[in-house]
Amino acid sequence: MERSSDPQAGDAAADTPAAATAISAHVEEIERLRGRLRATEREHAEVQAALAELQLRLESEAPQCNQFPAGCCTVDADGHLSFVNRAAMQLLGLTSAKPGQRKFASLFGKEAQTDLADFLARVFAGEAGCSCELALAPNRRRERRVLLLLGQAGGDIRQCHLALLDISRRKRTEQREQARSKVLELLASDAALREILEAIVLGVESSDGNARASIMLLDRRGDRLFTGAAPNLPDFFCESINGMDIGIGQGCCGTAAFTGKRVVAENIALHPYWRNWSEVAERAGLAACWSQPIPGASRKILGAFAVYYPYPHQPTSDDLWSIEEAARLSSIAIERHRDAEALRASEERWKFAIDGSGDALFDWDIGSGSIFLSPRWYDMFGYPQNAFGDVLGEWRRRIHAEDIEAVMECLERCLDGNIDNYVAEYRLRCRDGNWKWTLARGLVVSRHNDGSAARMIGTQSDISERKRMEDELRELATTDVLTGLANRRRFIERISEEHARLQRDDGLKAAVLMLDLDHFKKVNDRFGHAVGDAMLVHFTGILRGQLRRFDTAGRLGGEEFAVLLPGASIAAARSFASRLRRAVESAPLGYKGQNVGMTVSIGLSSIDPGDPGSDTSLLRADAALYEAKSAGRNRVVVARNDA
Ligand SMILES: Nc1nc2c(ncn2[C@@H]2O[C@H](COP(=O)(O)OP(=O)(O)OP(=O)(O)O)[C@@H](O)[C@H]2O)c(=O)[nH]1
Incomplete structure (x- = not known):
């Protein structure tokens, strides 16, 4: 078998480490079989x-x-x-x-x-x-x-x-190769670490019926050894060395793990490193031990491989090759296991963070167009899991018409590399037809050589509640609490907008009214503040009754109100004001069985696009109101330049 010459196939294989390992194991296997045949x-x-x-x-x-x-x-x-x-x-x-x-x-x-x-x-x-x-x-x-x-x-x-x-040597080589293939297969199939380590040990043991082997793993702190695999060593022996400190003189494994060098004890009974364990070794029938340190990728020692014999014994070059090979395979298995553990931990942290935040997740492979939406995404908007075939199309179709332009512009700028992050707030239609405000954040995690985006991952949060609170706050910031009318700030804003509109378009007109309840102080003084408040609310009701949909009424303070009448001529504004004045006069406030009468004085002015400031018309209307008060109240006065 040869490697595929198809570059796509090559990339796909390289993308999956298990597949790459399996392929290289097969290639090696073929080479070995050829050697054996020869x-x-x-x-x-x-x-x-x-x-x-x-x-x-x-x-x-x-x-x-x-x-x-x-x-x-x-x-x-x-x-x-x-x-x-x-x-x-x-x-x-x-x-x-x-x-x-x-x-x-x-x-x-x-x-x-x-x-x-x-x-x-x-x-x-x-x-x-x-x-x-x-x-x-x-x-x-x-x-x-x-x-x-x-x-x-x-x-x-x-x-x-x-x-x-x-044929002993050939047989040993064959058995070792079979064992090696088995280990590589286990590695490629992501078997459990213990299973792989046991296969390594059994592989070494299979090439010589007298051999017993073990793999000791260094703990995370790097100072003690624990049994990783020793299927054929007596339990009492494993227990006696389990958790041993590493250091010179700590048996073969402890010394090898400490120094990073192979240690050979030809005769355990006579070897100084075995002083503390020679008795237990003898009881276990172990007379020789050779240990090979297991190196990690960064040259950090991961543990030690050891092989034991029941008679004093020195390794041949073949034996040394065998334990080096076992240590190499152990190293691959341990590193892969640790990498997988680290990956799993980071995935779990990521999942915890995402689940904990309640956010949904998307992962967009831009080249293939495939988009993964997390289960939370579908839950958030009420759709069944994996409900969309064409995810991108279905997502676009559900964005609010008023938001889609801004969303797509931001997305494209991010994909093109003009901005780093895609951040968009928009409304998305739920399955039940309601709209949900959502905040999407995306990050391009890989780009092609030309800078265009290859993959974007991101989160999507439900911000409907935040939007509702923002609306409430905005409402509060622009509304008079007692009457619910626009407050002074909002009313002045509206006048400015209208003034700007008139400046943009010559043919338009508008008028503004200033209104003030007459002798309001007396109501307060006679009936108390609460009745004064009730009168302000009562007046507001009458005023609202006279307004058109596009008119704006505001309470500027105390018992002082203002009305903006877009499109109104002076004549139309005067007739509106007179109608209102009469309505107020004829609708006293009922209080404890008696009628508390009220009247209102009104000054009005047109809004002139040539006014130097947007509030100039308001000042003119205020002057007219002053005149109405001076002239005896309960009347409408038109500002001088409009009269
Ligand atoms: N109940 C109540 N009274 C208010 C409020 N804001 C201002 N006032 C009172 O409104 C009264 C306004 O009195 P003045 O400015 O003298 O005006 P007036 O009595 O209506 O007299 P003219 O405007 O000249 O007709 C004062 O007594 C203020 O304390 C409010 O929110 N509620």
């Missing part, structure tokens, strides 16, 4: 050559067999060894080339007996080209396996000549 082919060629030689010379020139690199032996039909060459002697641990009455089967382990019997039966039945892989009888040292190949059966099938080949 080694096996070499071995076979060697054995075939030995067999050919053997067939030619065995009977007549037995001593020359000793020159063969491969082992040769002759086995009788009754299963006794009648001849072994030097290489076979070495391999089988024999001291004599003519082992006499030695049973061939006695050289092999218990599990090998059935296979051996079957092999010999086939050989003596005359089957050509038989072969068989068997484990030799265990001694205290490492396990050894041999490959038996039939060289030649005797003419009368009373004896057979066999070639023997030590």
